[in-house]
Structures are given as C-alpha cells and as structure tokens.
Amino acid sequence: MTEAYWERPWLRFYPPSASKEVAPPEGSVTAYVAEAFRRWAGRTALLYYGRAFRYGELYEGVRRFAAGLQALGLEPGDRVGLYLANSPQFAIAYLGILWAGGVVVPVSPLYTSHELRHQLADSGARFLVVQDALLENAQRAGVDLEGVVVVSLKEALPAWQRLLVRGLPVPKGPGVYPFAHLLRAEPMAAPVSRGPEDLAALPYTGGTTGLPKGVEITHGNLLAAHRMIQSFNPFTERSTILAFLPFYHIYGQVVLLLGGLLSGARLLLFSTPDPDWILEALVRYRATHFFGVPSLYEVLRDHPRTHWVNWRRLEVVLSGADTLHEATAEAFFRRTGREVAEGYGMTETTSASHVNPRDRVKRGSFGVPLPGVQALVVDPDTLRPVPVGEVGELALSGPNVTRGYWKREEENARSFFAEGGFRFFRTGDLVRMDEEGYFYFYDRAKDMIKYKGRPVFPREIEEALRAHPLVKAAGVVGVPDPKVGAYPKAYVVLEPEARGKVTEEELLAFLRERLAPYKLPREIEFRGELPKTDVGKVSRRELREEVEGGAA
Template structure:
C-alpha cells in the first residue's frame, strides 16, 4: 500500500518505526531509575517523586498479592485523577492483574453491569462512591474492596481540613475497614516493596476499557501491554521536542478514559514528566490555577475543555503562556475553538488528533510544528496504516468518502468475551488486521485525513447525505454559540431534517431565526437546520464529549409528543 503521509512527517518523526518489547511497569521502573528525584505527581500541594511513586507501586502490588489477587484477575479502579489512581493502576499491573477502568460517574446499575461483565473480583474506589457499590454488592463477583479518600493524598493540614469540609457539605462517607474491605493507605504500608515476580508479556491483556464501540453495546476492549506501550511511544515519537525529565503535563482529562490514561499518564511516565493532577475538570477555575501553579507545558484535552477556558470570565487573569503543545482528542475540534485557544494562550500549539478506544486510542494527529491542515485529523502516527474503504471493502480514490480502517501495534486484541462483536470490527484484508472504525473519512493527496462524520450519525434528508460536523462548524462560527450539536429528526416529507441543539456563551442572546439565517449564509439549503433548541448546557460524557445520540433521542421524543398533541 502507498503511504503518502510519510512525506509530510515533520523533521524528527521517524518514517520507519517499530514498538519496543516493554510492558507498562517497565516504563515507570525505568523512569524512576533515570529521574528518581523528579516530581512525578503534583496534587493540590502534595508532591510525589518518581522514586517514591515506584516504591508505592511496589508496596501496593505486594499487598494485592497478599490479600489474594492472582495474575490475570480483573481489578476495577473507580477513582478520579489523584495519586491513588496512578499507584493502583501500575500496582495492579505489577501484581499481574488486568485493570478495568471504571467511571466514577456510573450509577449503581452501570457499575453492576461492568463488574459482572468483566468478572472483577477486586474493586478500588473512592469512599464517596461506596454507597453505589453497596447497592449492588450482593449481585457482583467482587470479593474484596479497597477504599481511599481524597484526604489520603493531601498534605497537612489539608488532610485534616478536607474531611471537615466534606462533613459540612454533606459529602462525607465513612467506610470502615474490616473483613473484605481494606483501607488503601494501610495497604501502602505493606512490609514488602517487592511483589512476587510475575512474567508479563506484551501480548498480555493489561486493560479492559469499556466502550460503546462502533455498535453501541457496552463492551470491554482488550488492550494489551504492547498496545498501550506502543501508543505512548508513538505519541512520544510524534512530539519531536519533548524534553525527558523536564515537562509538566496538566492531567485534567480523566485517567479512567483511555485518552487521558495514554496521553496524560502513560506518556508522561514514559518521558519523566511531572503529572499535575486535576480531580475535577469541570471546575475551570481550578484548571486555570493548576496550569499556573504547575507551569504546565503539555495540556492534552478535549474540545469542550478548551472551549470552556476560552469563554471563562476569569481566563484573562491567568498566565497560560507556559503551555507549549496540546493535542485535542475524543471529539472533533471546531476550528473557532482552536483559533481562540491559540490566542488565549499566546500561541500554544493546539492540534486535532483522532483515535478510538479500540486503538489505545490515538491513530492520527496533525503535526505539532509541521503543516497543520485545518479541519483534518492529520496524518497516521508512525506504525499506523490507514485506508478509506468503500462498501465493497476496497480502497476508494483520494478525495472520496468511505469508512476509515486503521491497522497497527496499538489496535486491540478484541472485545472481552464477545467474539461475535470482535468479528464485526476486526478484519483480515490486504495482508493486515484492520480495525473498522465506523467513521466516514476522506484522504487527500498528501495523506491528511478528514473525518466527515460517524457512519451512524449520518443524516439523510431527501436523499442527501448530511454530516453533522459540517453543520456544527458553521454553528460554532456564530459569535453567540458556546456549544453545538446537529442531529437528525424525523421529517414526514424529507425523511429526516437537521435539528440544532445549542448552548450560548454567558451573557449572549440569539433566536432560532437568527441561527437559521446564519446557517443559510454558509450551508446548502438541505443542510440548514429546520429547528433550533437552546439549552443551558449540552449533555456530555465523563470526558466531555457531547452526547449527540442522547440529544437526537430527546429531540425525536419531543417531536412525537408534539405530533400526538
């Protein structure tokens, strides 16, 4: 196959690249040896060096083995971004277990499904989340629970003041250790920093990362040590000016999401960066203050986070000029958001990337310092191959729309206990194993890819294909629009029509007629929204991705009620 993108890699990005044979604990061990006194974690005034982090991981791994965790067993981690997450993640892997990332936002029924589906026998969670586990405890395979609190990671006197504040605000949950319930802080006092040796191989499953995938059914993507190490190494190869032992990564995107885990945590460990932990990215003032306090140089994020910073009333009071590079993932990056953010930070390189859970997750990124093509997801990373494929499974010509297929060492092993679902998205063709992304894309003559939209989000109006992203770009260009989503709703004449859901910037106003008139200036008539809905905020996932599907369902339900009335 031809790879035109190789000719457009910026200087320093390897054209020929192969992954190492490392497993994830190797990354931390090697960095602790190279930069023992370097701050690994910064958390609300507390600092942990790489030497201390590696020791904590050893203590925790040994303690897990002592309380019965066996190699290959699933260990669910339900924590926000805090030092305990990093210790639990690497500690569980060092003990030979498979980690199951579990969203702290899960309600009891969602938690029950994931614990049962993964067969998790160990659950590590924040004390505040314990009542949700209690509601399902008798119906899941969990045999041991490890509980920690934010106060466990805070320096004195914050460690004493935090419980008082939580009690005053009604957030305090007191969980007593005993029986099958263990205190995280006590396990860190394990007498041994050397767990029993476990043979880890690159092909061993390190992580079950649950996703709706390309078919919408929650299932665990089996990501191996080799997958996750390769993707961290690919990101390092792409960012040509990374300075080992000198960078500071603002970790605002959650580690329980694969993008935050790979770029904010694993890549940082790989290069010996200090990880400035932000437990709540919705608190934009906290995000801003942590950028300044930490001197963050790298800021991986999602479009809604950058957008919120652009439009926060206090942003101008913070010096954000230390930020050098930002890769935006998880959702399409509106052009206006990128332009504003570069202005806000005094020129930080914010580039759009692309990936999906099943690929660990990054497959494409715009060059950080080379040619960046607006509206594109950039070029495939070193070691990644990509095709745009038609319905017949054959590549389409440059410039034509088809489904994006990707291949590389970062592509998952399959879905946990779901061979039928695996067979739908992994395909042998052209001498390689390909992941069928479900996204519609175009490749230009230089090998830059552009996502037209998700196959399932396609709106078909009067026989015309409408890709929501194109409509959303126009909506975001309106000066009053803060957040936008375009979805399809039933139309008795056209089959479907475009419905726009918007949240406006603070203090701004707009009417439905004004928004539609704005769209008519920039879109073909069949693409113009026929209806506009204004909301205080659009619904999002835990990582900040706007939930188009939920908006579409709610809009369709509202139409049905109107029709019935």
C-alpha cells in the same frame, strides 16, 4: 489515487525526532516501570495540590499495593475495577494491579451504580478499588466482589490541606479494606511475568448504541502507543505536564499517566479540571505540555485569566477526545497567538492514532497517522479504498490497535477486515484524506442522516450554527420520516445574553447562507444546556433517544 494511502504521503511532514516505524514491543509495561522508576527515584513524579511524590515513593507504593492484592487472592489475569478520580492513589493502584499480573478495568467516577454494575459484571472483576465518596454507589451496584479497597484522596493531600478536608470513614466488614492497609504489605521485588500479548487493561467504550463494550488492551498495545506518541511529541525528565484529563479515559491514561511516568516527566495532578487552578499551575510550575479537550478550550478562549499564560512558550498545546470546532480554534488563536494541534484517537487504538505536527498544524484537520499506523479511507459497504479526497470510513492498522472486544465475537467479525496483508479496524468514523496525508473528520457513520438519499453530516450543521456569534453549543440528530428517510433537527444553546432574543427563523436565515437547502434543519429547539458525555462531547445518543421516545 487509492495507492496514495500505501505510499503514506504524511511521512514527509514528520518532525525530525519521529521514527517512520515502531519496533514490536517486548516484555510488559511493568518491566519498563521498574526501569524508569529506579532511574528517576529521586525526582518528582507527581505534584498533587502542592504535595510532591517522588518516583522512588511511587515505586515503593506500586510494589506494596501489588503484594497487598496478592494477599487478597489476586491471580494473574484477574480483572480489578478502578473507580476513582485522578490522584496519586490512581497511579499506584493502576500500576500495582499490573505489577501483580492483573488487568485494570477503569471506570468513570461519574458512572451511576447501574453503569458500574454492567462494567464489573461483564468484565468478571473480582476486586474493586473505589474512592470513599463513591463507595455507596458501588454498594448499590450489587455486584458480588471478593474484595473492595477504599481510597481516601484526603490522604494524598499536603498535611495542612488534610486539616481542611473532612474524610469519610471506611466501613468495617468482611471484604472491605482501606487503601493504606494494602500499602503495609512487604513489597514485591519483581513483577509477575507478563508478555506483550497478555491483557493489561479492559476499558469500556459506549459507542452510539447498546451497552458499553470492553476493549482488550494488551501490554504490547500500551507500549506501542507510548513509543508512537513519544516519537512524535517526546516527553523528557525536563517535561512538566498538566494532568487534569481523567485517567480512567484512554487519552489521560496512556498519553499522560503512562506517557509521563515512563519518561521521567513531572505531572501536575488534578482531581477536577478547575480552569483557575489549571491556569495558575501553568504559570507557577512553568508547564511545558498542555493536553485538553474542545470543551476546555471553549472555556479558556473567554476566561479572564487565560492571558496569564505565555501559550507560545509551551512545547505542545493539543486537543483530543472530540472534534475541535474551527470557531473555537480561531477564537483561542486570536486570544493567545497559539494554534491548537488537533489529534485523533479511540479506546480501540489505545489513545492517539493521528496528530498534527506541531510545526505544521492544519486547522480543521486532526493530523497525520503516527509512526507505525497504516490508515485507509474505505467505502463502508465494499471496504475498498476510496480515491484521495473522497469521504469514506477510516480504517486503521498498527501495533496500538486492540486485539478485539471482550466476549463480543459478532462485533469483532464486523469490526475487523484484512487488506494488503494488514488487519484493519473499522473506526465507524467518516473522514477524508488530502493529498498531503492530512485527515479530516466528517461524522460518525451511525450519526449520518440520509435525506432523500443524500448524506447530511450533523457536524457540518453544528459547525455552521456555532459560527453564529450568539450560539454557545449545538447538537444535530436525524428525525425519521417516511417521506424523506430522515431530516435534521438542531438543538441549540444560546449565549446567556441572547436567550429569548434570537429566534428560530433568524438562525435559519443565517444557515441559508452557509448550507444547501436539503441540509437545513427542519426544526430548531432552544435548550438551556445539552446532554454531554463524561468527556464533554455533546451526547447525540441521548438526543436521539429523546426523538425516538417521542420526548422531543
């Protein structure tokens, strides 16, 4: 049965447009940018709160910004931090850094100065591009930088909106430059020569323990990921894409920003994911592609304006970055008549590695491997493939897989192994594959609870809790106990009308009908809210830290 992984049963369900393999990328991202931006120079690339930016304008801005960086002393391979929200300036800076031969270090605008300091210091960044509202945070980080470029999002707004927004003054001083200052440079005619093996981006991923690690993403990784995704769900110059997912995150960065701009599409750009604006833009601009995260679909399932949109007309409605709970998918389908196609990916796989074919969605599955991806489900201890249908750790190989973690040799030794002539990356996720080649997520291997030697998956308990009509959110972690190893503890957020009315015993009675006795939480704690990651996932790491610190 383990031979089935190598036979790739999922190929039978590829859409007609999809290739079965992906040719090895050649050249750099910027070579493709130059071709695409010249080809579609007169077309709208970005629409930012009503202001249109043509491809030709972006092309000019990218080349001028690159020249401005070079004038500041940027050398090929230098790392540049990018600390700002979605905006036209983000697109110009990201591509301009690559054009100048630099490496982008994207940073979440939600990060504290402490988190920013680690990322800049660990990456060895020489320069930082920062939003004016985040400049004080960046200064508190205390990292010695050779140049700080300050961006005002106000400058990208339509003229009438700029009158309503108060900007922040850019402080004068050595090493601090307004973004507009760099755009005055004479544009670089051609990008600095880089190859597919050269580093392009260094995003950081937190994992479940320890400090975030830099993930080495090459030009070849970015181009391969783009080809793989486009082969499955292609954009064209007729596509209009909602781009509210954060560009600092690999999902928004690769699927939307690069995917859209390298395909001649039009991106409807938002700095903040306001549901009212998103729904209005979907209708007004007749969007064709919608990419979201589970927490947004949870909002939209009950939003009073969701019915404005003819969801069945859209070419793609997709969810990624976290597990889409079946209760959310069902509620959204009842409301809209549209199945959400779930996908899967990681920073280490340069965004997506799996997605549901849009005409053959299996609810509860995150789909099939993209073209060029070889997937195995292996025993976490032996690294040997397990029989089809059994749960094991997902391992992935392909041209989109990172070459490794930045300055983490021990981590690299643990994370990669060879099998069947392929180099595989251990995702740390527990999954299973069915006989048709569709994959199903169970849990993070590090989150699994061992109760008297039996595996207990927190997600299974969370799904059971969320099936209760009065439960809004749930998080489950293991509490160490020398008698049993660990037992599950649940943190629950009730719907507003149920708070103070639903008891722990009532929820346990509900769970007893759905879970084996050993899977039942020993404790249920009610909360007003749960800690979230910056992409909307329940942060089990923070809940575990509470347990370990005795705060729970």
